[in-house]
Amino acid sequence: MAWGSRRLGAVQPKNVQPEGQFTKCPGCAEMLFVKDLEKQLNVCRHCGHHLYMGAWKRIRAFLDEDGVEELFGELETCDPLEFRAARSYKERLEECQARTGMKEAAVIVRGRLKGIPLIVGVTDADFLMGSMGSVVGEKITRAFETAAGDKLPVVIFSGSGGGARMDEGILSLMQMAKTSAAVAHFGRTGLPYISYITNPTLGGVSASFAFLGDIIVAEPGALVGFTGPRVIKQTMRTELPKGFQTAEFMCExxxxxxxxxxxxxxxxxxxILSLLTGKEPVGAERATIA
Amino acid sequence: MSESNAFNSNMYLPFEKGLHELDVQIRRLEELSKRNNMDFGEEISNLARKREEMAKELFSRLTPWQKVLVARHPARPQTLDYVGAMCEEFIELRGDRCFADDRAVVTGLARIAGRRIMVVGQHKGRDVRERNACNSGCPHPEGYRKAILKMRLAEKFGLPIVSLIDTKGAFPGIGAEERGQSRAIAQNLQEMSVLRTPIVCVLIGEGGSGGALGIGVGDRLLMLEHAYYSVITPEGCAAILWKDHEKKEEAAAALKLTSADLKAFGVVDEIVPEPVGGAHRDPKQMAETLKAAIVRHLDELARIPMDQLVAARYERLRKTGVWRIAQAAGVEVQETARAK
Structure with a gap:
């Protein structure tokens, strides 16, 4: 699907070196002290560029500290097509697992946000480009089904430069329909689903659950769209407008x-959850009414 | 019609060279016999028999990439050809009521074997002018919005939907992105999954990724024998995973995109056989075969109570995918749609 944006370089964790090192901000090229950067939630203190944030780091930064429980971690990826390109799917997958310490691109947890219980999902743009194969699709689907059963809101942080995962062929494509159907059924419960788009969100992830949120939020500068900018540029043989497919562009x-x-x-x-559901968060700053 | 049409169309695929040569010989003999008033009847029928056998053999073992070429054949019947051949009546309905009328998607009220239906289909266009107007069948968001608008209409009036899929993919353009290509497709997936009317989808040619799926969620998925359905075009896959556009044949094989593959994965319910040489060699027969299959499925679905139908549609989507469950003691493999 919509693979391949030159800007994807910006999300690679190679920008975030091991502790004690410096890293260059992809936004303003300033050298950033990694320890500082982590304290700033991986946001550049000079230009505000939002750097890549891994799934678990995101979950820790977003949810209350206590009572985070991972769901569906037992689902493991198979190789139904026995897919082999220049390298095999199995090889690419194992290498990615070893590098990231994750089993798959999606992590689903149950937890609390300022005391409000909810289900949170993250697709990690660094795991095979955050692409959606059977396991990612199944985890997202189960997240909605479990939330419906337990009457919980859902927040999903999407990050996917890869869209539907090529290595699982048509089965990946079907995950778009499956997750979208899950959102449809979840929608009937009257519970809120907030889609939180991070850099980058393209292709099959964008054209399914990510754009079906009751409310759609995005991080500054995130690349958002269906077809990636490089493909559009090549196919249409045209220059792209300034800021094309950034979150700000899409918001406008x-x-x-x-x-x-x-x-x-x-x-x-x-x-937002409080205003939608009437549940009071604990310690949330209120909007000041002048 | 089929033979002369096949020859006049003069559009042989690279792997049909042998057929082309035989057709040339047959035509020469026919001309010769006409001009000189000689009888080459026996030679001609021998050659014709040989051609038939060659075509049968060739098309029974097409490689995945060859199937992609057949699916993209310029003379392959398109949505409007099928509508014209299968339906007694068709009233086209245009526009998305928001921005434009996307010619890449055709929608309208129709009657097929006496049954009232809503037709939704992607149309590529035949000549240069029509292809330009249709963007060669690559829909903009307006196309998906038009489709879902007419599908809601179908739901309201209790009409089953027949969706004919034939696109290389959703249109990759600036305007398409500005107007929400992702949202348009996503919304169709969401709404089609719970629409309270039967939906029969047919892959008639190219099934290009999310652009195809955007009108492709339903109760049945039929697929013409030589159509393909893939998460990405073979060329795109080759460019990304091989870093080489020329590896498209390998990519087509690796992606498992043929009707037989998809049947094995349980994604496709029924393969609709094509005439020897592909649908474009005998469009009339193709339309007849397809019509019979569509009508049969419409009648089956009509007997299912609506709640049950919608629940089954979710179940159908729900079981797609392959994974295994890690357990403390070993690993249990779930055998859902496993490839052969």
Missing amino acids: HGQIDMIVHRKDMRDTIAR
């Missing part, structure tokens, strides 16, 4: 509700 074109700085994600989502 009416595709998303709001841009939220990473430091505000807890407060903003808690307030």
Whole structure:
């Protein structure tokens, strides 16, 4: 699907070196001290560029500290096509697992946000480009089904430069339909689903659950769209407008509700959930009414 | 019609060279016999028999990439050809009521074997002008919005939906992105999955990724024998995973995109056989075969109570995918749609 954006380099964790090292901000090229950067939730203190944030780091930064429980971690990836390109799927998958310490691109947890119980999902853009194969699709689907059963809101952080995962062929494509159907059924419970788009969200992830949120939020500067910019540029043989497919561009074109700085994600989502459901968050800053 | 049409179309695929040569010989003999008033009847029928055998043999063992070429054949019947051949009546309905009328998607009220239906289909266009107007069957968001608008209409009036899929993919353009290509497709997937009317989808040619799926969620998925359905075009896959566009044949094989593969995965319910040489060699027969299959499935679905139908549609999607469950003592493999 919509693979291949030159800007994907910006999300690779190679920008974030091991502790004690410096890293270059992809936004302003300033050298950043990694320990500082982590304290800033991987946001550049000079230009505000939102750097890549891994799934578990995101979950820790977003949810209350206590009572985070991973769900569906037992689902493991198979190789139904016995897919082999220049390298085999199995090889690519194992290498990615070893590098990231994750089993798959999606992590689903049950936890609390300022005391509000909810289900949170993250697709990690660094795991096979955050692409959706059977396991990612199944985990997202189960997240909605479990939330419906337990009457919990859902927040999904999507990050996927890869869209539907090529290595699982048509089965990946079907995950788009499966997750979208799960959102449809979840929608009937009257519970909120907030889609939180991070850099980058393209292709089959974008054209399924990510764009089906009751409310769609995006991080500043995130690349958002169906077809990646490089493919559009090549196919159409045209220059792209400035800022094309950034979250800000998409917001101006009416595709998303709001841009939220990473430091505000807890407060903003808690307030939205509170306004939607009437549940009071604990310790959320209220909007001041003049 | 089929033979002369096949020759006049003069569009042989690279692997049909042998057929082309035989056709040339047959035509020469026919001309010769006409001009000189000689009888080459026996030679001609021998050659014709040989051609028939060769075509049968060739098309029974097409490689995945060859199937892609057949699915993209410029003379392959398209949505409007099928509508014209299968339906007694068709009233086209246009526009998405928001922005435009996307010619890449055709929608309308129709009657097929006496049954009232809503037709939704992607149309590529035949000549240059029509292809330009249709963007060669690559829909913009307006196409998906038009489709879902007419499908809601179908639900309201209790009409089953027949969706004919034939696209290389959703249109990759600036305007398409500005107007929400992702959202348009996603919304169709969401709404089609719970629409309270039967939906029969047919892959008639190219099934290009999310662009195809955007009108492809339903109760049945039929697939023409030589159509393909893939998460990405073989060329795109080759460019990304081999870093080489020329590896498209390998990519086509690796992606498991043929009707037989998809049947084995349980994604496709029924393969609709094509005439020897592909649908374009005998469009009339193809339309007849397809019509019979569509009508049979419409009648089956009509007997299922609506709640049960919608629940079954979710179950159908719910079971797609292959994974295994890790357990403390070993690993249990779930055998859902496993490839042969």
